[in-house]
Amino acid sequence: MAKNYNGMAVGVFELDNLVACFVALDAAAKAANVTIQSVERNRLKSGACVKMRGSVSDVNAAMEVALEAAKPLGQVVSHTVIASPAPDTETALAMTVNK
Template sequence: MAENYEGMAIGIFELDSECACFVALDAAAKTAAVKIQGVERNRLKAGACVKMRGSISDVKAAMEAALRAAEPISRITAHSVIASPAGDTEKAMAITINK
């Protein structure tokens, strides 16, 4: 991936509907200055995982908006914000995105 996300907070959410993920990531991107790092479809189900990056305040605001948008149309499987990712976390994120 050409983008350098190092040092940015990470927001990750997983829904049981890939379509709902796009609705949620649209809400997230319209709410705060985040970059969508990737959308990965689940292997066994119809859902997907969205990874977004930005400042901690932007990622938190975007996450809240995404989950609010997703709640009525999908089941929220998981969500988390990593404020200051470790170097190994950055490496793992790069590997996952660039598969």
């Protein structure tokens, strides 16, 4: 059963390797009240994309910690926080989970 993330901010970061992603998401989950929504492996490269959900302040705090934790292990490809995803954005986010 999918969790309802409506009204929650989303933080997304992509790193160039899976190990760095797991270290970063662990640090994020410990640093703030966020839920890891998904980890999506890049099928063409060794990296992955992580989506986390929570309040704007928690997602921002978790993102900062995650990116700092990833620095010694890999390269940050991209990252962003969307404070209030539009309904169509929520649909697109949900479509990529487990893909």
